[in-house]
Amino acid sequence: MLRRGLLLILSSPSGAGKSTLSRRLMDWDRSLRFSVSATTRRPRPGEQDGREYYFRSRDAFEAMVREGQMLEHAEVFGNFYGSPRGPVEKAMAEGRDTLFDIDWQGGQQIRNSALGRDVVSVFVLPPSIAELESRLRGRAQDSEAVIAERMAKSEAEISHWAEYDYVIVNNDLDTAFNDLVTILQAERLRRDRQPQLADFVRGLNREFSAR
Amino acid sequence: MLRRGLLLILSSPSGAGKSTLSRRLMDWDRSLRFSVSATTRRPRPGEQDGREYYFRSRDAFEAMVREGQMLEHAEVFGNFYGSPRGPVEKAMAEGRDTLFDIDWQGGQQIRNSALGRDVVSVFVLPPSIAELESRLRGRAQDSEAVIAERMAKSEAEISHWAEYDYVIVNNDLDTAFNDLVTILQAERLRRDRQPQLADFVRGLNREFSAR
Numbered sequence: 389m390l391r392r393g394l395l396l397i398l399s400s401p402s403g404a405g406k407s408t409l410s411r412r413l414m415d416w417d418r419s420l421r422f423s424v425s426a427t428t429r430r431p432r433p434g435e436q437d438g439r440e441y442y443f444r445s446r447d448a449f450e451a452m453v454r455e456g457q458m459l460e461h462a463e464v465f466g467n468f469y470g471s472p473r474g475p476v477e478k479a480m481a482e483g484r485d486t487l488f489d490i491d492w493q494g495g496q497q498i499r500n501s502a503l504g505r506d507v508v509s510v511f512v513l514p515p516s517i518a519e520l521e522s523r524l525r526g527r528a529q530d531s532e533a534v535i536a537e538r539m540a541k542s543e544a545e546i547s548h549w550a551e552y553d554y555v556i557v558n559n560d561l562d563t564a565f566n567d568l569v570t571i572l573q574a575e576r577l578r579r580d581r582q583p584q585l586a587d588f589v590r591g592l593n594r595e596f597s598a599r
Numbered sequence: 600m601l602r603r604g605l606l607l608i609l610s611s612p613s614g615a616g617k618s619t620l621s622r623r624l625m626d627w628d629r630s631l632r633f634s635v636s637a638t639t640r641r642p643r644p645g646e647q648d649g650r651e652y653y654f655r656s657r658d659a660f661e662a663m664v665r666e667g668q669m670l671e672h673a674e675v676f677g678n679f680y681g682s683p684r685g686p687v688e689k690a691m692a693e694g695r696d697t698l699f700d701i702d703w704q705g706g707q708q709i710r711n712s713a714l715g716r717d718v719v720s721v722f723v724l725p726p727s728i729a730e731l732e733s734r735l736r737g738r739a740q741d742s743e744a745v746i747a748e749r750m751a752k753s754e755a756e757i758s759h760w761a762e763y764d765y766v767i768v769n770n771d772l773d774t775a776f777n778d779l780v781t782i783l784q785a786e787r788l789r790r791d792r793q794p795q796l797a798d799f800v801r802g803l804n805r806e807f808s809a810r
Contacts, residue, residue: 511790513799517806543807549800555790557799567788574785577778579722579766588724588768589760595728596754 391583393480395503396420396572397488397495397552400512401542403523405558409512410489412565413572421479423488426452429467442472460490460497465537471498480506485572492548499551508575510568511552515559517542602794604632604691605786606714608699608706608763609779611723612753614734616769620723621700623776624783632690634699637663640678653683671701671708676748682709691717696783703759710762719786721779722763726770728753 400406414422426442428449437443444452449468452458461470471494479486480503488494499507514520520542524535549555554571558564575581611617625633637653639660648654655663660679663669672681682705690697691714699705710718725731731753735746760766765782769775786792 513796513803517803517810539810543804546800546803549796550790552790554785554788555793555796556788570781570784571788573781574765577765577767577782579761579763582766585724585760585766589757592724592728592757593754599728599750
């Protein structure tokens, strides 16, 4: 019996290191599939359709939702964001794990969906709010109004930390990354994620009978 | 709020490497407490009361069971074995994790007890039955009758593999040991095993309010 891929959901307020952790995890395990979100917001300079996001018109996005092609979707700051279902189900069927870099709304919807039992969810907390704000400001690309908006969203995001299976406090990026790898490796050792063991144990039993 | 210690239960047929893995894990993490079992069997040469086992008379053992001092107990090959409750509850209250090297009967009893939600259970499978038998014979201390008895017990033990949270196939001792460490580390990152995070997040919220 083929192993079914799991869904690794990573959430955190922006500035807590989630995107860096995601990128490092994708580099560490080339078999992982990253779930590229669809969005109705306009591309920023350097962003590429299908890489950072699938950029879609509002009409096209709403059609996908209507046709059940979105695993989850939500509106944030007036734009829609969502995770297309097709690539995720394909990866699962191939036994490949999928990484989601999404917020608490997306996490909640996938956890409460039919795929909930395949979810492993990890919340990354910043060491402090001062540190979070300084990382946001360090990007030096956003206006005060945007930073205020993001800090408010961060507070809302953090209020959902207790809905996650695992929590990592990102005091140090290397330690946080090791924690994330540890979680993924351990989850792959769970009995219910190793269906091929049923055959293996049947083989052991045949060996006992043949003694 | 103080972290509550977890109960790491390691089971396997004898010869699959469980005792070696236990010893290495105890060396790796000096904060772990090993649950020394009580037994009514007689000590073998070199065994010391309180180290390998608590050696007790049948009367003393039965009194402990009657007084609820055993977390679990079972009869194997005419002798009683059991895990004394006191030291485990003390370690848990101190936030220390306890390692149990016990069989499926003990594992089942602890999992079904009031402490069930604190259990992390790991089953170690041998790569093959031929390998298992060769390791048993390698000890060169047991008669044919004893080996036959152990092989029958191994078959019974393996039949319970699917009751465990995690399964490790011990093809290679170093890999199996890393898997075991990974499981313990990941379980410590589970949100419900980090109750101190509630205070930490309250601190973050105070920081938000003070901005």
